[in-house]
Amino acid sequence: MFTKFFYTLKNYGLPVSMNEWQSLLEALEAGLAGSSLIGFYYLGRAMLVKTEAHYDRFDMAFAAFFKEIETPEGLPEKIWEWLNKELPEVEVTEEMRKNHQQLDLDELKRMLDERLKEQTEEHHGGNRWVGTGGTSPFGHSGYHPGGIRIGGESRNLSAVKVAGMRRFQEFRTDETLGVRQFQVALRKLRQFTTRLDGARTELDLDATIDKTCDNAGRLELIWNRPRENAIKVLLLMDSGGSMISYSRLCNQLFTAVNRTAHFKDLKVFYFHNCVYDWMYHDTHCSLNNYTPTDYILNHLSSDYRVILVGDASMAMYELMRPGGVIDWELYNQKPGIEWLNMLRRKFEYSVWLNPIPRKYWTWMDGSYTIKKISEIFPMEELTVDGLERAIKSLKTRQAISAG
Amino acid sequence: MSASVKAYQGSSGYIVSDELSNSVNIAISLKKPLLIKGEPGTGKTMLAQSIAESLDMELIIWNIKSTTKAQEGLYVYDTVQRLYDSQFGESDVANIKKYIKLGKLGESFVAPRQVVLLIDEIDKADLEFPNDLLWELDQMSFYIPETKETITANQRPIVIITSNAEKELPDAFLRRCIFHYIAFPDPDTMESIISVHHPKLERKLLEQAMETFYMLRNINDIQKRPSTSELIDWLQALVIGGISPSKIKKELPFLGVLLKKNEDLDTLLNQLQGRGNAKNSNVLGRFR
Numbered sequence: 237m238f239t240k241f242f243y244t245l246k247n248y249g250l251p252v253s254m255n256e257w258q259s260l261l262e263a264l265e266a267g268l269a270g271s272s273l274i275g276f277y278y279l280g281r282a283m284l285v286k287t288e289a290h291y292d293r294f295d296m297a298f299a300a301f302f303k304e305i306e307t308p309e310g311l312p313e314k315i316w317e318w319l320n321k322e323l324p325e326v327e328v329t330e331e332m333r334k335n336h337q338q339l340d341l342d343e344l345k346r347m348l349d350e351r352l353k354e355q356t357e358e359h360h361g362g363n364r365w366v367g368t369g370g371t372s373p374f375g376h377s378g379y380h381p382g383g384i385r386i387g388g389e390s391r392n393l394s395a396v397k398v399a400g401m402r403r404f405q406e407f408r409t410d411e412t413l414g415v416r417q418f419q420v421a422l423r424k425l426r427q428f429t430t431r432l433d434g435a436r437t438e439l440d441l442d443a444t445i446d447k448t449c450d451n452a453g454r455l456e457l458i459w460n461r462p463r464e465n466a467i468k469v470l471l472l473m474d475s476g477g478s479m480i481s482y483s484r485l486c487n488q489l490f491t492a493v494n495r496t497a498h499f500k501d502l503k504v505f506y507f508h509n510c511v512y513d514w515m516y517h518d519t520h521c522s523l524n525n526y527t528p529t530d531y532i533l534n535h536l537s538s539d540y541r542v543i544l545v546g547d548a549s550m551a552m553y554e555l556m557r558p559g560g561v562i563d564w565e566l567y568n569q570k571p572g573i574e575w576l577n578m579l580r581r582k583f584e585y586s587v588w589l590n591p592i593p594r595k596y597w598t599w600m601d602g603s604y605t606i607k608k609i610s611e612i613f614p615m616e617e618l619t620v621d622g623l624e625r626a627i628k629s630l631k632t633r634q635a636i637s638a639g
Numbered sequence: 640m641s642a643s644v645k646a647y648q649g650s651s652g653y654i655v656s657d658e659l660s661n662s663v664n665i666a667i668s669l670k671k672p673l674l675i676k677g678e679p680g681t682g683k684t685m686l687a688q689s690i691a692e693s694l695d696m697e698l699i700i701w702n703i704k705s706t707t708k709a710q711e712g713l714y715v716y717d718t719v720q721r722l723y724d725s726q727f728g729e730s731d732v733a734n735i736k737k738y739i740k741l742g743k744l745g746e747s748f749v750a751p752r753q754v755v756l757l758i759d760e761i762d763k764a765d766l767e768f769p770n771d772l773l774w775e776l777d778q779m780s781f782y783i784p785e786t787k788e789t790i791t792a793n794q795r796p797i798v799i800i801t802s803n804a805e806k807e808l809p810d811a812f813l814r815r816c817i818f819h820y821i822a823f824p825d826p827d828t829m830e831s832i833i834s835v836h837h838p839k840l841e842r843k844l845l846e847q848a849m850e851t852f853y854m855l856r857n858i859n860d861i862q863k864r865p866s867t868s869e870l871i872d873w874l875q876a877l878v879i880g881g882i883s884p885s886k887i888k889k890e891l892p893f894l895g896v897l898l899k900k901n902e903d904l905d906t907l908l909n910q911l912q913g914r915g916n917a918k919n920s921n922v923l924g925r926f927r
Contacts, residue, residue, distance in 0.1 A: 255814055259669065268665055275661075282662040283669075286813035288676060288820035416807040419766060439719070455726050457719065462706075495807075497705060 238264075241301050245284065248297035252284050259283060273302060418492030421623045425541065425630060426465040426498060438462045467541055468501040469493065470532075470583070474546030475519040476509035476562065482591035485618055486545055489589070493543075503540075505532070509550055509562045510572035511579060523565075529575060533582050541630045542579065542586035545618065548609045549592065549602015555609070573608065580612050587626040588613035594622075653682065653689035654832045662819040663690060669817065672758075672776055672798035674808075677821030680866025683801040686821075687757035690797065697754045699796070701743035703764045709771030712744035712758075713781050714790075735785050744775060745790055753794035762802040769812035777815060824867065826853065836871050843884040848874055851888050855897060858910055865897040872896050 238261070245252050260283045269275035277298060285294045436459035443458035471493055473486060493502065505515035505527065514526045554560040554572060561568045568575075580586060588609060590597070594617045597606050609615065614629045616622035647663045649655035655663075663686075666673035675683045691698035701712055717738045725732045741749065747756040761769060775781050779792035800816065802808065824832060826849055833845065848870070856864050865873075876893040886892065898904050 251810075253814060259671075263665065263669055266668060268668055278658055278661045279665055282665050282817045282819055286674075286810075286816070286818045291820060416766075416809070419807065423766065455722060 241297075244301045245294070245297045248293045248300075250284065250290055250293050250297065256284050415488050415491045415495070417620045418489055418623060419496055421620055421627060422492055422496045423498070424624065425469070425627045426467055436461050465498045465500060467499055468537075468539065469499050469503070470536060470540040470542045471502065471504045472511065472515070472542065472544045472546075473504065473506050473519075474509065474544075475506045475516075475521055476546075478509075478547050478549065479591070482547065482618070485591050489545065489618060489623070501540075503536070507546070510546075510555055510560070511544075511575045512561050512566070512568040512572055513570075513575075514566075521563075529579075533578055536583075538582055538584060540583055540585075542583040543626070543630070544579075544586065544588045544613060546588070546590065547592050547602065548588065548590055548606045548615070549600065550605050552604055555605045573612075576609060576612050585630050585632075586613055587630050588615040589618040589622065589626055590615055591618040593617055593619075647690055647693055650689040650693040652692075652835060653685055654828065654835060655686070655689065656824075656828065659686070659819060659821060662817060666817040667797055670795050672800050672816050674800045674802060674813070674816040674818045675821060676802050676804055676818070678823055678864070678866055679803060680868040681821040681823060682867065683821060684757065684759055687755055687759075687799040687801075690799065691755040694755070694797075696752065696797070697750065698757060699743050699747045699750070699754050700757045700759060702759050703761050703768070705763050705765070707764045707768070709768055709775075710742075712742040712772070713775065714742055714745050714783055715740045716785050736788075739783060739786060741790070744772075745781070747796040748779065748781075748790050748792040750796070751793065754796045756796040756798045758798065758800045760803060761800050762804060762808065766809075770809050773811060773815065823856075829867070829870070832867060833871065833874065837874055837878070840874065840878070841884065844877060844882075844887070845874070847884045847887040848877060851891065852897070855907070858907060861898070861903045861906055863898075863900050863903060869897050869899075 242252060242257055260280060263269070263279055263283060264276070269279045280298070281291065281294050285291060438460045440458045440460040443460075444456065447456045447458055448454065471490075473490065479486065490504070494504075496502075505517065506519055506521055507515060508521040511529060513529055514521075514523070515529050515532055516522070517525045517527070550562075551560075554562060556573055557571050558569055559567050560571055590606070592600070592606075597603060597610075597615075600606075606615070614626070616626040616629075647655075647660055647667065649660060663673060675686060677683055687700070688698055690696075716735075717740060721732055721735075721738045724730050730737070744756065747754050776798065779795050780789055782789045829849065830845070833840065852865060852870050852873070855861070873893060873896045876896050877887065880892065882892050894904065894907075898907065
């Protein structure tokens with residue numbers, strides 16, 4: 237039964253490894269689930285799920301797998317009271333294990349109903365009545381494999397119900413995978429310098445030796461500033477309609493760039509379809525929230541590394557003609573290609589990442605504009621490898637084609 | 640939970656959900672590190688203090704910064720001090736042991752009793768940081784080449800690791816942890832948390848404040864949502880300011896305590912305006 241649950245989890249897209257599964261079985265052996273379904277739910281979740289983004293998948297898999305199992309509700313208050321008593325520990329012997337085969341759930345329910353009718357007093361220990369400890373199939377903290385837990389630790393909600401509530405739905409991002417790989421690639425984008433401000437905390441060995449020699453052997457320590465990354469990054473992302481199909485990939489990149497703490501500065505802007513006069517601050521590309529592209533060209537220093545992300549495929553006029561902007565209420569004096577050239581001339585370290593796989597570039601719909609734009613910017617596909625190549629080219633100045 | 644393990648059930652100053660105490664106990668009995676994630680202000684760091692308090696153990700805190708190296712947690716060999724000492728002959732430099740200073744992880748290993756070790760905000764460190772600690776956390780021992788010594792834990796410390804999800808943690812590391820995400824407390828839990836901090840709060844004030852608080856949290860575009868600690872501060876401000884409960888929702892007094900970003904304040908104002916909410920005109924008037 238448990239092995240089946242393992243595959244159910246896998247089917248629901250949870251990356252469960254054998255190691256974790258093994259530890260879960262050990263934990264079960266050690267009785268950490270408290271022999272209740274809710275205990276098993278929490279135990280399983282704590283051990284198998286490693287990010288809140290997967291809580292929802294776990295809930296769904298759990299609910300689907302255990303939906304048949306219910307715990308009885310609406311027991312008389314009195315029985316709750318009996319059950320809430322403290323109790324001595326029960327030792328489980330081999331013999332006891334043999335005596336208690338799994339009981340059928342329906343049969344259990346029927347038996348419980350009968351017992352409830354008959355029982356008139358508290359029971360602790362023993363093997364028949366509803367009570368704590370003991371080996372009756374009804375009650376809690378006792379031992380009966382496959383009995384019905386009444387009260388004890390999982391008093392309020394059945395595990396299936398907790399799982400069924402799917403409280404962690406909003407954490408589903410599906411975007412966390414791959415982020416780390418992008419991050420690792422982005423780490424290579426660094427250029428160390430010691431000329432920044434900061435405390436001198438690193439021992440400069442050569443200078444120390446020189447100085448100490450000057451002092452005829454009397455030790456004098458020379459400290460230096462630690463090296464810091466001086467790279468500044470300007471990330472420009474296309475958030476036009478045709479990009480929606482790549483939004484997951486772009487989100488991964490965005491998250492990775494955003495979480496990469498080692499850049500000296502990071503600025504992110506969005507453009508709609510192609511770069512025109514406006515650089516928007518958010519993905520909605522609304523006109524009450526933008527910075528003029530002119531401003532960016534004039535105010536950012538040219539040592540910013542510029543990463544443009546876009547599919548680069550559009551209608552020819554959108555790139556080549558004035559007024560080619562896709563939004564109805566806008567008009568651009570300069571054609572998109574002019575803006576791109578200006579960006580390229582200003583920022584010598586720049587690269588274009590295209591989420592469309594390279595093999596389609598030459599023959600798909602927007603192949604003309606892809607070709608045009610890749611003449612301006614070095615273009616790489618948006619994959620981990622592509623990003624690595626792009627970063628290599630961001631480290632050196634690229635020849636600017638005559639635009 | 641078997642009776643042989645001391646079970647953690649929260650402490651007087653810290654409200655813990657069943658889920659969380661469950662995870663804590665699982666981690667303790669399986670002797671695995673417990674990785675805690677959650678929104679800022681949900682009491683991740685407080686948890687370790689509470690565990691230490693309730694199990695009567697010493698708490699050792701290792702605060703991680705962006706410059707922290709895994710090695711620092713194990714030990715630091717103070718070569719400079721030794722060099723100085725050798726020059727001025729002030730003490731016996733032949734004894735390298737004197738210059739080996741154990742880090743926080745090392746300290747928790749050699750402690751005479753079992754301790755709680757909090758590795759706070761592990762995501763602040765370099766990407767490879769968690770990987771560098773895998774062996775030490777697994778085996779609970781490390782080797783000091785300078786003194787040819789192996790430091791092994793007397794008692795496996797209870798390791799609590801917190802993360803704000805600024806960076807993804809490596810899979811190999813995650814596989815070795817018990818993971819728990821502290822969900823934002825629902826109103827009921829929140830009330831009991833508040834009653835720990837403000838035991839004598841007026842009922843009406845609390846209700847109004849909570850309602851406003853959850854209203855603010857539910858605005859989608861807010862970047863930094865107010866958290867528990869901000870609510871507690873806000874209540875304090877409301878009490879000291881002597882604000883009447885009826886005014887809380889209408890005027891949103893001391894809003895700066897809850898919303899720390901200018902952008903968020905703007906978003907809120909836009910929203911209130913967008914709804915054409917006449918009764919909020921008081922708030923708008925104050926900021927425009």
